[in-house]
Amino acid sequence: MTTQVSPGTGSAPEPPPGGPRWLDAEEQRAWRAWLYSSQLLNDRLDRELTRATGIPHAYYEILVQLSETPERQMRMSELADRCLSSRSRLSHAVSRLEERGWVRRQVCAEDGRGLLAVLTDEGFAALEAAAPIHVEGVRTHLFDQLTPEQVAAMRDLGETLLRHLDPS
Amino acid sequence: MTTQVSPGTGSAPEPPPGGPRWLDAEEQRAWRAWLYSSQLLNDRLDRELTRATGIPHAYYEILVQLSETPERQMRMSELADRCLSSRSRLSHAVSRLEERGWVRRQVCAEDGRGLLAVLTDEGFAALEAAAPIHVEGVRTHLFDQLTPEQVAAMRDLGETLLRHLDPS
DNA sequence: GTAGCGTAGTTGAGCGCTTGACTATTCCGC
């Protein structure tokens, strides 16, 4: 959780020139609060969604991305990128969604290497059933807890980090 | 990722009385930024730590928690709680750390049911080697990107959410 | 003391993810 080996460990290993830039007490608190809360929130939302609908959050995201596209279909690679997923992971996930009849693969006319993932009507129906559960969780566990100023700060923070982490 | 089924889907399913409290555009942006950034940051830190040291972040946390205790040992249940881990998950993880020689189990004198997880010298050494890598990642990908005001906002946000999610 | 219940921790099956190797197709330069 923390990044300090142990309080008062004295001398420490030194990877970057000048030694590790240890966190001070304030940074530790901020880091832990962020880490714990993000972990708990994600766990909670995923568990509630999965329990209520049988759809894990990662699969839900795939369905959402497909549903937001005009033709309800997308190239596998682009879908992977949008879901912050590796190609391999997405390939496995789409296989399982295919077994449920929610998505099907279609060969891509313009590129013989490519495939399209297509959201089926059953998949869209499953998404429609799951969405209210999920949005209610986000409300309850996130937005209901925050002031408008905190929501603004959250967005600012997230977008700042995204510029560094995902400069796409 | 998002919580809306599809823009302009019109009527939607209604689980809570009054219909789902959908997110408005601002909330969507905030939610997505938070979700993506936390996911990318966690993935990145975990990957860098694992590549450089062979220790996944979840295992690192176990070692840290043990190291911060005076005797470098802790009851399994308490360790699970502190690591935001289920008993089962922790049990599996400690088994693997035991195989590496970094932790060992010890019967608990006061409670015949209980076990203590004890950090070995090898485990402490592994932690000492990994800590600088991890702290450098947190610096680079988090604190170096943020102003002091943003750090304060992050802590405030995290602690607010924790009061709701983990009122322990 | 023993029945019944709660707590501590483990185990095994099954699922999902990661990694790295693999096939197939397209793109590029000559």
Place this chain on the structure above:
DNA sequence: GCGGAATAGTCAAGCGCTCAACTACGCTAC
């Protein structure tokens, strides 16, 4: 057009997590 590099996607092995069932011990009351 043809050879080599890049791109799209898949697959298998191995690891870690979840869930539910299980063992073992302690606690309380009768």
